[in-house]
Amino acid sequence: MVKTRAEPLKIKVVVGDPNLIDWSDSSLCGILVQTPDAMWMLHDFTTLFEKAKQHGVVSCCGTDLMASVLLKPPGEMGADVVLGSAQRFGAPLGFGGPHAAFFAVSEEFKRLIPGRVIGIKVKTRRAVWPYAWRFRRGSNVLRGNAPHPIFVLHKRS
Structure with a gap:
């Protein structure tokens, strides 16, 4: 879905291991990671988000709301943007939408919402x-x- 949305805007999306990011690439403008991931593996992206800040790259993290309540949330790890679905809390599907979700930004980006x-x-x-x-x-x-x-x-x- 990210690639589909980025293509008309001429944004190049590279999918891969976040540990292999080429920080010297001047076209790198943002990273999007997820914790827990699709296999329900938990990740601590603190160092990744610190590197992103050092290089002026916006860090975005998709997360599960319940995981953020029980574990270290992405905002505490240093993510600039955190988002996800709140569907698991029992909101009815409603024939395709709207669905419950959340979107949060760091102080630096709150005026850009x-x-x-x-x-x-x-x-x-x-x-x-x-x-x-x-x-x-x-x-x-x-x-x-x-x-x-x-x-x-x-x-x-």
């Missing part, structure tokens, strides 16, 4: 908000210049 991300300021840590977030596309899709997805606030009934 697509334009209209809405947030709630919580005054106390004990407050429980009856709200949920939903991912959707903006109205510019109809005009042909589709923006990045945005979050929309929905109140639980």
Whole structure:
């Protein structure tokens, strides 16, 4: 799927062992790794993410949300972007979508998240908000210049 999305943008995707990355390659702009991987093997990418930072390369990690709760999460390893599915927590499939997911960035990238991300300021840590977030596309899709997805606030009934 990554290759399919990157091809129209003329982004070259190289699949391989992250330990064999050629850091001297000036065209290297980002890395995407996953832990646990497809074989449910766990990886500590701390040194890989440190090298990426040293070379100005954005590091992205796909992860399982439950694994991040129980083990060292990618954000603590130094990943710039962390994403994944929350489907395993019982969200119904809904005829192909939308599906529950998460997306987080480091402080350095928080201002680069697509334009209209809405947030709630919580005054106390004990407050429980009856709200949920939903991912959707903006109205510019109809005009042909589709923006990045945005979050929309929905109140639980």
